[in-house]
Every structure is written in structure tokens, then in C-alpha cells.
Amino acid sequence: MSEIAPIDELPGGLKSGLEAVLMVADSPVSTARLAEIFELPVARIATTLEELATEYDGKDRPRGFELRRVASGWRFYTRTDYADFVSSYVLDGQTARLSQAALETLAVIAYRQPVSRGRISAIRGVNVDSVVRTLLTRGLITEYPEMGDGGATLYQTTEYFLERLGLGTLEELPALSPYLPGVADLESLDSATYDD
Amino acid sequence: MSEIAPIDELPGGLKSGLEAVLMVADSPVSTARLAEIFELPVARIATTLEELATEYDGKDRPRGFELRRVASGWRFYTRTDYADFVSSYVLDGQTARLSQAALETLAVIAYRQPVSRGRISAIRGVNVDSVVRTLLTRGLITEYPEMGDGGATLYQTTEYFLERLGLGTLEELPALSPYLPGVADLESLDSATYDD
Amino acid sequence: MSAQATEKTATDPSTTDETAGGFRLALENFNGPFDVLLHLITQREMDITEVALAEVTDEFIAYLKELQGAGDGLKLLDETTEFLVVASTLLDLKAARLLPRGEMADEEDFELLEARDLLFARLLQYKAFKHAAEFLGQRYHEESARRPREVSLEPQFAALLPELIFNIGPEKFAQLAAAALVPKPEPVTEVGLSHLHGANVTIGAEAEAITAMLTERGTLDFAALIADTSEQLVVVVRFLALLEMFRQKVIVFAQQDPLGRLEISLAGEQDFDVQAVQDSYEGSAGEPDHE
Numbered sequence: 001m002s003e004i005a006p007i008d009e010l011p012g013g014l015k016s017g018l019e020a021v022l023m024v025a026d027s028p029v030s031t032a033r034l035a036e037i038f039e040l041p042v043a044r045i046a047t048t049l050e051e052l053a054t055e056y057d058g059k060d061r062p063r064g065f066e067l068r069r070v071a072s073g074w075r076f077y078t079r080t081d082y083a084d085f086v087s088s089y090v091l092d093g094q095t096a097r098l099s100q101a102a103l104e105t106l107a108v109i110a111y112r113q114p115v116s117r118g119r120i121s122a123i124r125g126v127n128v129d130s131v132v133r134t135l136l137t138r139g140l141i142t143e144y145p146e147m148g149d150g151g152a153t154l155y156q157t158t159e160y161f162l163e164r165l166g167l168g169t170l171e172e173l174p175a176l177s178p179y180l181p182g183v184a185d186l187e188s189l190d191s192a193t194y195d196d
Numbered sequence: 197m198s199e200i201a202p203i204d205e206l207p208g209g210l211k212s213g214l215e216a217v218l219m220v221a222d223s224p225v226s227t228a229r230l231a232e233i234f235e236l237p238v239a240r241i242a243t244t245l246e247e248l249a250t251e252y253d254g255k256d257r258p259r260g261f262e263l264r265r266v267a268s269g270w271r272f273y274t275r276t277d278y279a280d281f282v283s284s285y286v287l288d289g290q291t292a293r294l295s296q297a298a299l300e301t302l303a304v305i306a307y308r309q310p311v312s313r314g315r316i317s318a319i320r321g322v323n324v325d326s327v328v329r330t331l332l333t334r335g336l337i338t339e340y341p342e343m344g345d346g347g348a349t350l351y352q353t354t355e356y357f358l359e360r361l362g363l364g365t366l367e368e369l370p371a372l373s374p375y376l377p378g379v380a381d382l383e384s385l386d387s388a389t390y391d392d
Numbered sequence: 393m394s395a396q397a398t399e400k401t402a403t404d405p406s407t408t409d410e411t412a413g414g415f416r417l418a419l420e421n422f423n424g425p426f427d428v429l430l431h432l433i434t435q436r437e438m439d440i441t442e443v444a445l446a447e448v449t450d451e452f453i454a455y456l457k458e459l460q461g462a463g464d465g466l467k468l469l470d471e472t473t474e475f476l477v478v479a480s481t482l483l484d485l486k487a488a489r490l491l492p493r494g495e496m497a498d499e500e501d502f503e504l505l506e507a508r509d510l511l512f513a514r515l516l517q518y519k520a521f522k523h524a525a526e527f528l529g530q531r532y533h534e535e536s537a538r539r540p541r542e543v544s545l546e547p548q549f550a551a552l553l554p555e556l557i558f559n560i561g562p563e564k565f566a567q568l569a570a571a572a573l574v575p576k577p578e579p580v581t582e583v584g585l586s587h588l589h590g591a592n593v594t595i596g597a598e599a600e601a602i603t604a605m606l607t608e609r610g611t612l613d614f615a616a617l618i619a620d621t622s623e624q625l626v627v628v629v630r631f632l633a634l635l636e637m638f639r640q641k642v643i644v645f646a647q648q649d650p651l652g653r654l655e656i657s658l659a660g661e662q663d664f665d666v667q668a669v670q671d672s673y674e675g676s677a678g679e680p681d682h683e
Contacts, residue, residue, distance in 0.1 A: 006280075007278075007281065011258050012257045012258045012259065012275075012277070012278075013257070015260070016257060016258060016259055016260035016275070016277075016278065017260060017278050017281050018260065019259055019261055020260030020261060020274040020275060020277075020278035020281060020282050021260070021278070021281055021282055021285045022260075023260060023272060023273075023274050023539075023541050024282060024285070024286055024539045024541060024542075024543075025543070026543040026544055033285075037284050037285055038281060061207065061208045061209065061211065062207050062208045062212060063212055063215055064211070064212035064213060064214065064215025064216030064217070064218075064219060065215055065216060065219045076219060077546055078216040078219050078546065079208075079212070079216060081206050081207065081216075082203075082206065082208075082212060082213050082216035082217070083548070084202075085203065085213050085216060087549060087552055088233050089217045089221070089225070089229075090220065090545065090549045090552060091552060091553075092229070092232075094553055094554060095554070096554040096555060096556060096557045097557050097558075098556070098558060103560070103568055104568060104571075105572075107565060107568045107569035107572050107573075108569065108572050108573060110565070110569060111573065112573075121333045121334075121335075123573060125332055125333060126332055126333065126335065126338070127333065127334060127335020127336075127354075127356065129335065129542075130222070130223070133222060133542065133544065136544050137544055137550055137553070138553070138556055139550075150287075151287035152287075164556070164558045165558075165562055166562065167562060172562070173562065173565075173566065174563055174566035175566070176566055176569060176570045176573065179566060179569075179571070218541075220543075220549060221541075222542040222543070223542075261541070262538075271540050271541070272541040273538040273540050273541070274538055274541075276534075276537035279537035279538070286539065293529075293532070293533065294529065296423055296529075297423050299525040299526075299528050299529045299532070300423060300521055300522060302525070302528055303521045303522075303524040303525040303527075303528055304521050306528070307521070307524060317474075319514075319517060319518065319521060320423065320424055320426070320518065321425045321426045321427075321474045321514075322423060322424030322425075322474060359540065360532065360535060361528065361531040361532060362531060362534075362535045362538070369524075370524070372520050372524060
């Protein structure tokens with residue numbers, strides 16, 4: 001792999017390419033995965049990441065973010081120096097209660113898990129991206145280990161969710177049928193109507 | 197507020213402080229909100245954000261990310277040059293296009309909001325029920341809080357619509373009138389004749 | 393939704409019928425009557441003018457017939473009626489062009505002018521929104537190449553969030569789920585065509601029904617003419633029958649004042665010719681307009 005990779009032909013080169021991918025990464029990305037994406041050897045990826053991390057630590061000024069290597073890979077984090085400001089942003093306007101939209105989305109996930117965001121949106125008739133993020137942040141749901149059709153991320157409820165609801169297992173969730181007058185088979189009903 | 201703010205005493209100063217906050221933001225952050233967080237005048241925040249954006253565009257190299265002003269706030273985005281690599285990392289429906297019917301319906305809603313389905317149908321000459329549902333599910337439009345004449349549901353575009361189109365405000369939409377030579381008042385035309 | 397399927401084909405979707413010397417529209421998924429009209433007009437490199445509207449009438453009707461023949465495309469009744477409204481206005485325009493040109497004297501001429509202007513204005517309006525849609529589509533596409541940063545909070549910040557108040561019981565939670573999972577009711581304006589196979593409603597039969605009512609009760613308005621039915625299909629076909637009867641001068645319309653009640657009565661000179669209806673639809677549909 002000594003020939004020129006596509007990323008080398010772009011103005012910012014590999015450094016900027018790595019920045020772009022890491023900017024949208026929610027969880028740490030391994031050098032192996034990055035090597036695949038950029039079609040480059042792992043060694044070069046690793047070296048460039050180290051260079052980037054050093055650059056952020058103080059080439060001109062210490063940046064507001066840093067690139068850190070954790071067990072499973074690399075991810076952008078905020079620099080601790082600025083934690084006070086980040087905290088005051090995070091805490092501003094936060095409530096201790098879940099919104100109605102968040103509760104309904106949680107209910108759909110609980111009874112249809114594992115389920116993709118697209119499917120939840122179709123069932124609820126609105127975009128649920130930010131609500132799903134809130135539920136993730138609150139630890140009530142988590143990503144399902146396997147991908148759904150077309151590589152969609154699936155979500156499931158957590159142990160913490162069961163605790164908060166006072167249940168031991170998912171099987172203890174009450175059946176839906178008593179609350180659905182005249183609807184015999186909900187499973188077939190909603191999959192027929194909302195298939196994506 | 198001419199005295200030294202807390203952020204000025206940190207090594208990276210306001211630039212790095214802004215970077216840190218924007219790094220955790222999951223929606224555009226307004227200059228007003230940032231001004232509160234850093235206890236600084238809005239003007240200084242705005243100037244510094246512009247400087248940061250310029251810096252990312254090419255002080256050393258074009259960064260993998262850019263800082264953009266959309267939907268009345270600032271937010272980090274990946275730079276388009278690296279779109280191929282970013283999408284090979286993130287697999288989701290973001291690149292799915294909108295159908296011609298969806299775009300036309302979205303255009304009518306954007307320019308005539310709040311507007312009822314009946315009114316949109318009259319302008320487009322076709323039933324728009326299923327297209328409106330798609331736009332709702334995608335989060336590009338939402339129901340207007342008040343009902344229209346005769347209890348019709350009205351629709352309006354969302355903040356996400358602005359974000360998704362990279363627009364600051366609805367005023368940035370190009371004027372419709374250049375496309376309407378010699379037709380002075382269509383507004384009254386379509387409502388008078390084809391109201392539901 | 394795949395990118396390819398939703399994109400308009402860049403190549404000319406129409407085929408040229410050499411023998412007839414005119415255009416024939418291939419079946420394409422147009423976005424309603426205005427989309428078809430605009431396409432027909434631009435294809436002939438004409439400006440949107442009254443002339444163009446009248447000249448594309450046959451092609452428009454032919455397209456409509458083909459859609460119906462293919463059995464897909466026009467799934468919704470109200471969509472079909474939109475096409476029919478536009479088609480009947482076009483037919484009237486064309487009919488007016490075929491008549492000897494005289495002075496604009498009677499009210500009918502003015503009504504026709506009004507109908508033309510309205511159609512013209514709606515078409516222009518649609519064109520404006522179509523342009524705006526192009527802009528939106530362009531932006532939407534360009535912006536897909538950028539992605540906003542939206543990641544979950546780092547654990548130390550998530551830990552700062554106030555403890556969640558979440559004291560909803562399992563029963564209440566199940567009720568919530570049930571309510572959220574029940575399919576939303578279909579919007580009321582959507583009308584299916586599935587019942588059409590059972591009903592056999594024809595312009596001829598409805599014209600007879602209208603004639604019978606008018607013979608018996610004299611002058612009536614449209615509401616009275618459809619008072620005996622609540623079925624949409626009958627209402628629509630009866631409306632079409634009225635247009636046909638008017639074309640054949642079997643009936644006359646009278647309106648005392650603008651936006652007033654439209655009164656319908658028999659002209660009393662001739663009977664309705666069902667054959668002529670079929671002839672005019674069958675005969676003119678495929679024929680090119682050589683003007």
C-alpha cells in the first residue's frame with residue numbers, strides 16, 4: 001500500500017480526513033477501522049493520530065478539545081480546563097423530568113425492541129433523533145449489539161430502565177392488549193402499517 | 197464588562213472555550229447563550245466565532261471540520277471534501293434524497309406557512325396526504341399549534357429544516373416572485389378559489 | 393426511497409410518434425396535472441400562453457387515458473378529479489378556439505376567459521413552487537455532504553444532570569405504549585378507489601338521471617341534483633355528465649349574480665347523445681393537433 005491513497009489528494013490530507021470522521025464519531029474509533037476507511041496501513045494512521053493529538057495540545061494554543069486514546073480507539077473529548085463552561089452549558093435548561101415525547105418514544109422502544117430510529121419515527125409520525133439522544137444520555141436505552149436491515153442502529157432498553165420501572169425482567173412488562181380496544185393482534189397490525 | 201472574564205485567564209482563552217462548548221453541543225448554539233456562559237458581550241463572542249471559522253477554513257490546512265452558522269446558532273460540521281470517508285464510517289439515511297413530490301410540498305409549506313393540506317393540494321393539484329406524513333416523519337415539518345379555518349391542521353417548517361438546508365433563517369429562502377411575472381396576488385387567488 | 397427512483401430522468405421521457413407527427417407522452421410518474429401540462433408546454437418550447445394550453449389539450453387527455461388504462465398512477469379519486477377538472481377546462485378552451493371568432497359578446501365567453509385565466513394563474517403558481525422546490529432539492533443534496541457533530545455527552549457531564557424523576561408505574565407505562573402504538577388514523581381527505589369495481593357509474597346513465605330530475609322539477613342547482621346520493625363517484629360522474637350535457641347544449645346554466653347559485657335547466661332543443669361522448673373521448677385522444 002505504498003501508492004497514493006485517495007485521501008492524500010485532498011487539500012487537508014489524512015489529518016483533516018481523520019478529523020472529519022472523528023468529528024461525527026459517538027464512540028471511540030479503532031485504528032483498524034480508520035485504516036479500512038482511508039485504505040492506508042494502520043501504522044500510518046496511528047502516527048498521524050499521535051501528531052494530531054500533539055497539535056491540539058499546543059501547537060498554537062491548547063485547543064478546547066483533545067484527541068484521546070482509550071481502550072477501544074480514538075475519540076474527541078473536551079479539554080478539562082474548560083469543564084466549568086461546558087458544565088454550565090450542559091446544565092442550562094435541563095429538567096429532571098422526561099418530556100411526553102421522550103416517554104412515548106421510550107414506551108415504543110420498550111415494547112418493540114430492538115428497534116431502529118426509522119421505525120420509531122414511522123410509528124410516532126415525527127422525527128425522534130433528539131429524543132432518542134436524551135434517552136441514551138439518561139441511560140434508559142442503549143444500542144443493540146447487532147445492526148438492523150440496511151445497517152441501521154437498533155435500540156433496546158437497559159437494566160436501569162427496568163429498575164426505574166420497578167421490574168425484574170422485560171417479561172414483567174404488562175401486556176398491551178387490555179389497553180387496545182378491539183385490536184386483537186397488535187404485532188401484525190403495526191408492522192403491516194409501518195413497515196419501512 | 198471591560199474587566200477580565202474568567203475565560204481570559206485560561207491558556208487557550210475564549211477561542212478554546214468556545215471550541216469546548218461547541219464540541220458537546222448537539223444543536224446549534226446561539227451567540228446569546230454563549231455570551232451568558234462566558235460572561236462576555238455578544239459582539240465579542242460573534243467576532244471570535246468568525247475568527248475560529250476562518251481559522252478552520254485554512255490557517256494551516258483546511259480542517260476536517262468547519263464551524264457554521266445555521267438556524268440562528270453555531271455548530272461544528274464535517275467539511276464536504278471528506279464526505280466520502282465520513283459516510284463510509286456513518287451508515288444512515290442522511291444521504292437519502294427527497295422525492296420530487298416531497299420537495300414541491302416542502303416548498304409550498306416553506307413559503308406559505310402555516311398552511312393546511314387542502315391548500316397545498318390546491319396549489320400542487322394532487323393529494324398530498326402521504327407526502328406530508330413523510331415530511332413529518334423526517335422532522336422537516338411539524339404541526340402548527342393553532343388550527344386553521346374549519347379546524348384544519350396547519351403545517352410549518354421546523355428548526356431542523358433550516359439546519360438540514362444550511363439556512364440561518366426563513367428569510368434566506370430566495371423570493372418566489374421572480375418566478376411569477378405579472379401575477380400580482382396569488383395569495384388571494386389560491387385561497388379564494390380552492391379552499392377546503 | 394432510493395436516490396435513483398425519485399430523480400426525474402434526465403433524458404426526454406416522451407417518445408415521438410413519427411407516423412402521427414406529434415408527441416406522445418410515455419407513462420411517467422408526474423406530480424399531478426400541472427406537472428404534466430408544464431412538461432407538455434416546455435417540450436414544445438412554448439411559453440405558457442393560452443395558445444399552448446389549448447394546443448396541448450389532446451396530449452393531456454391522451455396521457456390521462458393512458459394512466460387510467462395502465463391501472464396505476466391515479467390511485468386516488470380526488471387526484472383523478474383534479475386531472476378531470478383541468479382536462480375539462482382545457483377541452484372548453486379548445487372548443488372555444490374551434491368556434492368561429494366573433495366579438496366577445498355573451499357571458500359564456502367571459503366565463504371561459506375566467507376559467508382560462510384561473511388555470512393559467514394556477515399553472516404559473518405551480519411553476520414558481522416547482523422552481524423553489526429545485527432550490528430546496530439542490531440545498532438538501534449539497535448539505536448531505538456535511539454532517540453536524542451530535543454525539544452523546546461525555547460521562548463526567550452526563551453525571552451532572554439532575555437525577556431523573558421517573559415514577560411512572562408499569563400499568564401507566566403500558567397504557568402509554570398502547571396509545572403510542574395504535575396506528576394514527578388516516579387523514580380524512582384520502583379516498584380510495586377500491587370500491588370502483590363494484591359500482592358501474594357511467595356518464596350516460598347519470599345524464600339520464602339528470603334529465604329525469606330536470607324534466608320533473610324544472611330548474612335545479614347542483615346540490616339538488618346530487619341530493620339523492622352521498623357516493624363520491626356518483627357525484628363526480630354526475631358533474632362530468634353536466635359538463636358533457638352543457639357541451640352538447642342539452643342544458644343551460646344561469647347565474648343571477650357573481651358567486652351566486654348556479655341554476656341548471658333543460659335547453660329543451662335536443663336529447664343527450666351518449667355516443668358523442670365516447671366519440672369525443674376516443675376520437676380526439678390520440679390525434680395530433682396540426683394547427
